[in-house]
Amino acid sequence: MPRVRFAVGCHPHNAKHYDDALEKLLLDRLADARVSAVGEIGLDYHYDFSPREAQREAFRRQVRVAKEAGLPVVLHIREAHDDAFSILQEEGFPQAGTLLHCFNLDWAELERWVEAGCYVAFGGPVTFKHADEVRDAASHVPEELLLTETDAPYMTPEPLRGATCGPEHVVFTADKLCEVRGLAFGEERETFLRKLLANAYGLLDREPTPWQRERAEGLGIKELSPTERARAAVAQWRASE
Amino acid sequence: MADERFEGEPLFFDAMFHQKRKKGQWRIVDAPYLEAPVADTHCHVHLLKDPSLSLARAGANGVEFLCDIVDVYEDGSAPFDQMEGWALQGSFKIRQIARGGC
Numbered sequence: 001m002p003r004v005r006f007a008v009g010c011h012p013h014n015a016k017h018y019d020d021a022l023e024k025l026l027l028d029r030l031a032d033a034r035v036s037a038v039g040e041i042g043l044d045y046h047y048d049f050s051p052r053e054a055q056r057e058a059f060r061r062q063v064r065v066a067k068e069a070g071l072p073v074v075l076h077i078r079e080a081h082d083d084a085f086s087i088l089q090e091e092g093f094p095q096a097g098t099l100l101h102c103f104n105l106d107w108a109e110l111e112r113w114v115e116a117g118c119y120v121a122f123g124g125p126v127t128f129k130h131a132d133e134v135r136d137a138a139s140h141v142p143e144e145l146l147l148t149e150t151d152a153p154y155m156t157p158e159p160l161r162g163a164t165c166g167p168e169h170v171v172f173t174a175d176k177l178c179e180v181r182g183l184a185f186g187e188e189r190e191t192f193l194r195k196l197l198a199n200a201y202g203l204l205d206r207e208p209t210p211w212q213r214e215r216a217e218g219l220g221i222k223e224l225s226p227t228e229r230a231r232a233a234v235a236q237w238r239a240s241e
Numbered sequence: 242m243a244d245e246r247f248e249g250e251p252l253f254f255d256a257m258f259h260q261k262r263k264k265g266q267w268r269i270v271d272a273p274y275l276e277a278p279v280a281d282t283h284c285h286v287h288l289l290k291d292p293s294l295s296l297a298r299a300g301a302n303g304v305e306f307l308c309d310i311v312d313v314y315e316d317g318s319a320p321f322d323q324m325e326g327w328a329l330q331g332s333f334k335i336r337q338i339a340r341g342g343c
Binding site for chain 1: 300303324325329330335
């Protein structure tokens with residue numbers, strides 16, 4: 001079974017709801033030791049479900065939260081890369097890391113993010129038929145900053161577009177990344193795939209930060225032992241039936 | 242909420258990949274051969290119809306790590322409260338689907 005961690009944040013679509021009360025809830029959720037990142041946060045000027053000023057404010061505040069908590073950020077940016085990059089430059093990129101999720105543009109855009117040390121996750125778009133610029137971008141990203149993802153239940157990769165995406169579909173994306181980087185079957189691909197997995201563990205499977213431990217202690221949240229976690233799992237299962 | 246486009250889609254109790262065809266037909270597609278396990282660093286498992294089955298399907302296909310992305314405004318506490326239970330259920334389902342489903 002896969003090891004599961006969480007990222008939690010206020011999506012730019014919901015930025016208009018981001019106020020002090022929601023930020024407090026976010027801080028409380030971040031105290032959970034299973035949380036390893038703040039996200040997805042950012043700017044979405046394609047849908048504009050929240051006013052742009054509200055999006056920028058919520059994004060800026062959550063970058064500050066992530067920095068205070070010592071956690072990486074997971075970014076959702078759509079048609080707003082200039083503004084998002086400026087905000088991160090002004091606030092400073094989090095030391096714990098920045099992950100650009102579901103990248104679907106070209107290397108000309110991506111280059112500055114990579115130079116800033118951001119991780120880049122490729123999902124379904126790298127497999128889409130008319131996305132040569134995305135595949136070209138994927139071929140340029142340094143191996144140590146490259147990640148795989150799905151965005152399930154959305155962004156189903158080819159050849160399965162039209163069906164619900166699940167986390168298992170990431171195998172198609174990983175295979176496409178091997179292809180665009182021209183890797184030979186066998187050792188070359190294995191080394192590459194293991195590096196990508198190690199990148200994911202390194203960025204997102206981190207120990208709780210001192211801030212998280214302190215916040216959890218303040219909230220009276222206890223870290224569970226393996227036995228307690230197993231008991232909790234059985235109780236959750238029974239409750240769901 | 243999960244995308245409404247996928248409402249009514251069958252839930253396949255197996256570890257295979259199903260491609261949607263015309264007239265409600267589905268075709269099985271071979272999974273690519275990968276030389277090592279992989280990670281899904283961004284998914285919303287809690288939005289899927291059967292999160293425990295999705296975890297099992299992921300595990301059966303070599304997904305070793307995943308990060309569930311939760312929205313603090315709209316997702317509530319359910320993903321946090323239920324993930325351990327889904328994982329436990331999934332650990333039973335993975336044995337069934339790895340044997341070819343039932």
